[in-house]
Amino acid sequence: MTTDMPPILQIDNLYKSFDNATILKGVSLRLHQGEIKVLIGPSGSGKSTLLQCINCLTYPDEGEILLDGRVVDRTSKISLCRLRQEVGMIFQDFNLFDHLTALNNITIPLRKVKKIGRREAEKRARLELEQVGLADKTELYPAQLSGGQKQRVAMARALAMDPKALLLDEPTSALDPELIGEVIAVIKNLAARGMTMLMATHQISLIATLANEILFMEQGSIVEQGHPSVLLAPGSNSKSQGFCDRLN
Ligand code: ADP
Ligand code: MG
Numbered sequence: 001m002t003t004d005m006p007p008i009l010q011i012d013n014l015y016k017s018f019d020n021a022t023i024l025k026g027v028s029l030r031l032h033q034g035e036i037k038v039l040i041g042p043s044g045s046g047k048s049t050l051l052q053c054i055n056c057l058t059y060p061d062e063g064e065i066l067l068d069g070r071v072v073d074r075t076s077k078i079s080l081c082r083l084r085q086e087v088g089m090i091f092q093d094f095n096l097f098d099h100l101t102a103l104n105n106i107t108i109p110l111r112k113v114k115k116i117g118r119r120e121a122e123k124r125a126r127l128e129l130e131q132v133g134l135a136d137k138t139e140l141y142p143a144q145l146s147g148g149q150k151q152r153v154a155m156a157r158a159l160a161m162d163p164k165a166l167l168l169d170e171p172t173s174a175l176d177p178e179l180i181g182e183v184i185a186v187i188k189n190l191a192a193r194g195m196t197m198l199m200a201t202h203q204i205s206l207i208a209t210l211a212n213e214i215l216f217m218e219q220g221s222i223v224e225q226g227h228p229s230v231l232l233a234p235g236s237n238s239k240s241q242g243f244c245d246r247l248n
Contacts, residue, residue: 005032008033008068009054009065010029012028013062014028014065015062016053016058023220024050024060027046027050029198033164036198036211037213039200041218041243045219047170047217048170050217052169053065054087055084067082086163087167088166088167089167089168089169090151090154092169092171093174094142094147094151094174096142096157101141102139102140102145103139105153105154106121106153106157107124109160109161125156128159131189132152132153133152134156137149147176147179148183149182151172152183166190166196168197169200170200171187173201187199188206188209202247207240209228214231214240216243224239224240226238228240
């Protein structure tokens with residue numbers, strides 16, 4: 001791990017409240033090139049809110065987000081646009097455009113946001129769809145795809161933007177059990193290719209085998225962090241181990 005480079009993402013002391021409830025209570029983390037950090041913890045502990053704050057889909061009340069060592073200016077459209085191009089987001093419920101084919105779900109953002117020409121955008125979209133095993137589904141609409149296929153289109157769309165890091169919010173939680181494996185396979189393939197990721201997940205195979213670090217959230221704070229080989233070691237008695245035991 002290169003320590004002299006600034007982290008791709010640095011999150012400093014984020015606070016977020018909804019109404020009168022404080023949902024994030026001073027969350028800090030760093031994500032360096034090639035690292036995979038996995039967020040776990042009970043439902044309602046703030047994992048989705050944290051991921052959404054990092055991508056400025058919702059705004060923290062306090063705290064800073066640095067991308068490549070530069071503070072993200074939440075009041076600047078240019079700064080937000082750069083953040084969203086460089087940090088891809090994968091949602092639990094896919095967030096595809098229902099009126100667009102798989103191919104156009106990928107080409108439209110490439111053309112509008114990255115200002116890439118039609119032919120080049122299509123070429124890139126086909127390549128990304130091929131990478132996730134959907135070369136034969138380019139002309140289908142989301143309604144014609146299974147949940148696993150939809151999530152793979154969403155991943156191809158995020159990857160087509162050539163992001164420096166991916167945020168994934170429970171990418172397999174909306175899927176029928178028999179479709180989870182195909183999405184896990186894509187995530188494992190990305191990990192093998194060195195993609196930097198921050199992912200909330202309840203999938204033990206991702207937590208135990210991919211994470212360089214587990215971040216355990218509880219009531220808006222990271223209350224435990226460490227390598228899975230330590231936190232999930234037999235007898236470690238960690239919160240993470242207790243949580244993972246209950247997943248089985
Ligand atoms: P997790 O992803 O860990 O399950 P969330 O970040 O989704 O947790 O939610 C944390 C808490 O924030 C929950 O109590 C939830 O009800 C609340 N919350 C999330 N989004 C909103 C919102 N837009 N308005 C009000 N409360 C919200
Ligand atoms: Mg969530």
